[in-house]
Amino acid sequence: MIKIEYGAWVREFEAERERRAAVGDPDWGKGAQLSPEIVRSIQKFQVGEDGDGSALCGKADLAGDPVYSEAVRLFIAEEQNHARMLKLLLAAGGADTLDGHWSDAALVRVRRLLGLRVELLVLMIAEVVALGYYRALRDGAADPLISEVAGRILADEERHVPFHCLRLREGLAGLPRPARRAVTAGWRGLLGAAAALVAVDHGPALRALGVGRGAFVAQTLRSSGWMARAMSGGPVPAPAGAGLGAGV
Numbered sequence: 001m002i003k004i005e006y007g008a009w010v011r012e013f014e015a016e017r018e019r020r021a022a023v024g025d026p027d028w029g030k031g032a033q034l035s036p037e038i039v040r041s042i043q044k045f046q047v048g049e050d051g052d053g054s055a056l057c058g059k060a061d062l063a064g065d066p067v068y069s070e071a072v073r074l075f076i077a078e079e080q081n082h083a084r085m086l087k088l089l090l091a092a093g094g095a096d097t098l099d100g101h102w103s104d105a106a107l108v109r110v111r112r113l114l115g116l117r118v119e120l121l122v123l124m125i126a127e128v129v130a131l132g133y134y135r136a137l138r139d140g141a142a143d144p145l146i147s148e149v150a151g152r153i154l155a156d157e158e159r160h161v162p163f164h165c166l167r168l169r170e171g172l173a174g175l176p177r178p179a180r181r182a183v184t185a186g187w188r189g190l191l192g193a194a195a196a197l198v199a200v201d202h203g204p205a206l207r208a209l210g211v212g213r214g215a216f217v218a219q220t221l222r223s224s225g226w227m228a229r230a231m232s233g234g235p236v237p238a239p240a241g242a243g244l245g246a247g248v
Contacts, residue, residue, distance in 0.1 A: 009166075075160060162237045
């Protein structure tokens with residue numbers, strides 16, 4: 001099995017934490033114009049971003065790499081910051097958060113029953129769907145505060161995906177190549193099903209953002225091609241500050 005050095009990712013997460021502190025929050029005081037369908041959609045994603053990450057941290061600790069565990073904790077802190085910003089965005093538009101949502105509860109329940117490798121595969125489905133969602137929210141929302149918050153979250157998610165791909169490439173490296181390809185093909189199939197569920201559940205919001213349901217699913221699947229190749233042994237984009245070229 002290949003062994004990955006995660007120190008570069010720790011430094012990347014730490015650098016982003018410092019940059020975020022220096023930039024500060026969006027101007028919540030200017031308020032936001034949130035349509036009912038956008039409110040309902042953001043509320044559901046806010047639930048998905050909000051969690052303590054204790055199960056993932058525990059599995060990362062059991063993997064035996066303290067540097068990777070540290071990187072996972074920094075990743076979770078970014079996800080918690082997303083939940084915080086979405087909560088403040090909803091408040092800026094005069095809306096509350098939800099106590100929970102069935103889709104998030106089901107996803108968390110499945111992830112907690114499994115080991116680190118399978119949990120990350122399930123987590124990656126949520127991360128890739130989120131890429132398409134926050135891109136649509138950033139580009140399609142007429143309200144500038146919505147676009148700013150979505151853009152900030154999208155930038156984080158675009159870093160999270162390579163981080164998880166790298167760990168999954170390491171975790172799948174011990175399997176024969178046909179088995180790795182079967183795993184990633186199955187993962188893309190589940191991703192397509194999840195994207196279709198989100199497209200139906202968030203259809204009114206996506207339509208308001210100028211994105212059709214079919215287009216959302218198709219784009220999500222297209223975007224996942226390099227991820228599947230990375231997980232099965234291909235190159236993974238390096239952290240921006242790592243100085244490692246195009247990939248590792």
